[in-house]
Amino acid sequence: MGTINYSLSGMRDFNFLEVRKRNYIINNLTKLFELYGFSPLETPSMEKRSVLFGKYGDEGDKLIYQVLKSGNFLSKINDINTQDYKELSNFISDKALRYDLTIPFARYVVQNSQDITFPFKRYQIQKVWRADRPQKGRYREFTQCDVDVIGSSSLWSECDLISIYSDFFNIIGLKNISLNINNRKILEGIFDSLDIKTDFTSFCISIDKIDKAGKEYFYDFLDQKKCSKVQSKLIAKLFELKLSNSDKLQYIKSNFINEKVNSGVEELLFILDKTKSCKIDISIDFSLARGIDYYTGSIFEVISKDKSIGSLGGGGRYDGLTKMFGKDLGSGVGISFGLERIYMLLDEFNLFPKSINKxxxxxxxxxxxxxxxxxxxxxxxxxxxxxxxxxxxxxxxxxxxxxxxxxxxxxxxxxxxxxxxxxxxxxxxxxxxxxxxxxxxxxxxxxxxxx
RNA sequence: GUGACUAUAGCUCAGUUGGUUAGAGCAUCGGUUUGUGGUACCGAGGGUCGUGGGUUCGAGUCCCAUUAGUCACCCCA
Structure with a gap:
């Protein structure tokens, strides 16, 4: 019967074959993470509402699944007269399903800092939930595989993480993978150098959209925000450079001169120099911005050049994350693997080992x-x-x-x-x-x- | 949250300008074979056409509503 559909939209059952295939990916990841000296961590599915909200930006907040208070929660809200659902949900909900693994990780680190030796390296493979509209390669319940280092600002961590990406895609045999890399400091530096009437976050989002919406969209955006034509041209050109990594860095150095840009460029240079032996294609992409608010330094995104199903993984460096929970325990950097998208690609290219079926x-x-x-x-x-x-x-x-x-x-x-x-x-x-x-x-x- | 499209058997789908008892393939079960699967042949069961209303002598087919799904946007893994 077409009407009888017992499961929730965007949430799936996995049959024996699917579980085995998923485990194949997870086992390979776990082996690698351990090889690189990371230790496992698990956190609860739910966190206090206050832990999650305000960490992912306005768009992110909307996508958090909230859980109602138990018992007669209405009895205590008689004196509330608000029509604003956001305000109201604050009264009737005090917990929510986790939206990613990084924020719960930061909460854990702050809560247990006295028992943790820093820098702390952990990996975490668990489900996360987003109240998004499902579509191809996008679900409401999905698994993230995270590796993070917290308590060190050394760029060697970035290099290790890139190496993990490289090793993993090599091991499972996925070809034509590209690791795009950028640095928020460069974007901030550029933003500072412009005479533009908007905030940094909107600026980042508009940059991120160039890929899909086209550069005309971006010109319009700059124009609206009263950016001068000369600057607009300079900056739009920056995002469509078809140059080698070093030429891209050269271009930016000679056109945008300030301290932030410089330090971002220095970081990129270090990382590129130390990851030369990696088998993955690393390409600087100044239009890579990523919507998540907390990134402050390096940002990564892994994509397949064969298939557009969104990114296979992403991550970046964040400086103030533990500060949000009351203690500054230093800078952190981490990456995430998108299990379901990697699965889709492996399935499509028949890359799962045959023994999975026996x-x-x-x-x-x-x-x-x-x-x-x-x-x-x-x-x-x-x-x-x-x-x-x-x-x-x-x-x-x-x-x-x-x-x-x-x-x-x-x-x-x-x-x-x-x-x-x-x-x-x-x-x-x-x-x-x-x-x-x-x-x-x-x-x-x-x-x-x-x- | 916004938009487009779709809904017929367990699954994938046919179903003509509205007209007898709504079909096929796959799957399931039984038989050809009481000790031989996957290949062959024969047969059987299984549908209130997503749901509710309307138009009509007559609706799977047309109209409205509703629900669910898919895809895209926003955003993201």
Whole structure:
């Protein structure tokens, strides 16, 4: 029935194959994170409302799922007369589902700072929720995989994170990946150098839009904000430079001279110099701004050049994040991997290993009580040897059991009937070729171990 | 939050300018085969056409409302 749809829009079930594929990605990430010296962390799905709000910008706040207070929350708000839903939600909700992993991480670090040795390196793979309208590659419940270093402003951290991106996409075999990099200091420097009537955030958002809306949009924006034509031209040119990384930096150095721009450029130079051996394409993109408010230095975004499904990951450096929770524990930098988008690409290019689809190695059919007893003995022996094995629970038609085994994608089906009971052998059928042979249990183990 | 499009069997979809009992493929179940799956052949079950209203002698088909889904925008992984 078309009407019966039990699950919430934008929130999904995962069947066995999907879970295995997702785990494949997660396992590879976890291995890498550990290899680079990061430790795992998990935080609750919900945070206090005050922890989350005001951290992601106005647009971000709107997308936070809020949870109602329990009990009769209306009884205490008699004296409230507001028509403003934002104000009202403050009274009836005191907690919310996490929107990302970085803010809960910052909260955790401040709360536990006495037990943490800095710089603190953690990775976190958990679900986050956004009350966005779902569309392709975008869900209301999705998994983020974050790695962050907090308590150090060294650019070596940036280099390590870039190296993780590079290693990961190399390991899982995704080609044509580009890591775009920029620095908020450069954007701030440019912004300062302009005589323009707007705030920095709107400026960033308009830059970010050039890609989609075109440069005309950006010209209009600058014009509206009373930016001079000379400056407009200079800056628009900056965002469409088709130059090498070093030429781009040269251009910006000679056209926008101030301290902020300079220090941003210096940072980029350091990072580019130290990541030369990375296998990923690193390209400076001055139009990369990112909407999240808290970034202050380096910003990253990973995209696929083959498919436009949004970014595969992103991140950046943030200076004041722990300050928002009452303690300044130093600068931090982190990146995130978008599990569902990486999944989509791997699926599309058939890059998941074939072994993901296999299940039981040896599937025993059930042909009677005596037969089941001896089959179960063999099943136990195989399991001890680390060979996955199972016995069909019911003695039903063989055809049915074979069909079940086939659908489960078993490698072999083992049959023990009257004949095999007498000879003590196992009738082993290869489910790919259909070949059958009579083996003792020892021969069977040897055969499978040798594959 | 804004806009566009879609809704028929478990799934993917046909269904003519409105006209008998709404079809196919896949899937499921049974049989050809009581010890052989995946390939073959035969058969069966399964639908209040998303929901509610309207126009009409007559609506899956036209109109209105509603709900859900998809895609795009905003923003983002």
């Amino acid at each position: 299940s039981t190695d040896v599937f025993f059919v059930n042909l009677g009580e005596k037969e089941a007893c001896i089959s179960q003995k063999f099943v136990n022996i195989l399991r001890e040897k680390g060979i996955s094995s199972e016995l069909f629970p019911d003695c039903v038609k063989l055809k049915k059991q074979m069909s079940y085994s086939n659908k489960k994608n078993s490698k072999y089906t083992a049959m023990i009937g009257e004949d095999e009971l007498n000879t003590g052998k196992i009738n082993l059928r290869n489910m790919t070729t259909g070949d059958q042979e009579l083996l003792t249990i020892d021969e069977l183990i040897k055969k499978i171990k040798n594959e």
